[in-house]
Amino acid sequence: MRKRFLRALALWLIPPIGTLLIRLIYLTNRKRFHLPMSIPNEPVIFAFWHGDLLMQPYLYYQFRRNPKANVLISDHFDGQIIARIMRYFKLGTIHGSTTRGGAKVLIQGLKSLSEGYDIGITPDGPKGPRHEMSDGVVVMAQKRNAKVIVYSCVPSTFWQLPSWDRFTVPKPFGRLDFYASEPIDLGGLEMEAAKALIKAKLMEHVL
Template sequence: MRNIYVKMTPLLTFFAVGWSMSIRYKRVNFEKIQDLRNRKKPIVFAIYHNELFPLCYLHRNEGIIAVVSASRDGEILARVLHSMGFNLARGSSSRQGMKAMLAAMRQMHTKGRDAVLTVDGPRGPRHEVKPGIVYLASRIGAHIVPVRVRMSTRHEFSGSWDRFKLPWLWSGCEVVYGRPYKLSSKMGSSEITQEALELKHKLGLLSST
């Protein structure tokens, strides 16, 4: 099975890059991200699973650490992301999740890179923020940055759990970066759960601003 994934990777990467090159990107509030990076402050980007596609190309070759599911679908995504210049931490909220969080933390320390999590992945429910990102950001002392993508025209895969969105060729994509914020390093489980709800609220606000 792994050999199949290896053979598929170049084709899928070629498709993703070629398709994304036609998209007209616009970044909103990105100067806040640049400021944090200039000051060597760690960032954890919070995104929704169904808005993943256009962000892969936009943030290619930045060495961002992507926490990717240990599932078979995750294996394909991991290989494509790696070929586009992402680092990887494998696992999910339902399988080897803590192992992935620890791997992401180690890489953020040793490589000085940012990280990204699909906060409702890998199986949903759709747009329900799981606590993993709160745990990671609080323990590493990183800024959380909520990110939303507005696509002018797109196809929505209604049969998928997340209603995955694929922007049409030559469509516009506005990527909105929320206000970066930090959390206390000493948080209990109830506080982590509450912060996950707060992050969901922040992501919701970005979709309407």
């Protein structure tokens, strides 16, 4: 009973406070955006490492004035908190893992792409190993002929939490460099080759 109460309290308190802190970090940092030459109008899959998730909604806003995206989020307790924070940024969520019981979440992702939603995915989420690619981003991209854009946020100063993903929290009053790759077409590539291509792009600006 006590654990249930504490979790309910955390779900009520942490998302609005977390959202406020994210906005303060963004507002107190200088920003530089390194964007692709072309941005597809059709739905796109945005991929970023799990530890680099915090500031990515602001990069997404550079692509879509009217956000229409679903982010694949863990169905664990921390995923519930992240999902509620995403709602403050007007982003939807799909709960599940592309590695454990992955069929359900992949089907939901494919349906969202068909309905015109962009998809946000952490290829090493929800539990790692860190910087190891799951198959989900490739499966969705190839089945829906969707392009993949790789995201990174590189803060000039930051904290890294002692979690499996070394979750990165930018410090205020520095600079945030946001990177987005050119749209990547995975059509015709074998699974391992496609995963290697996306991973190489993700590692270009890794912390």
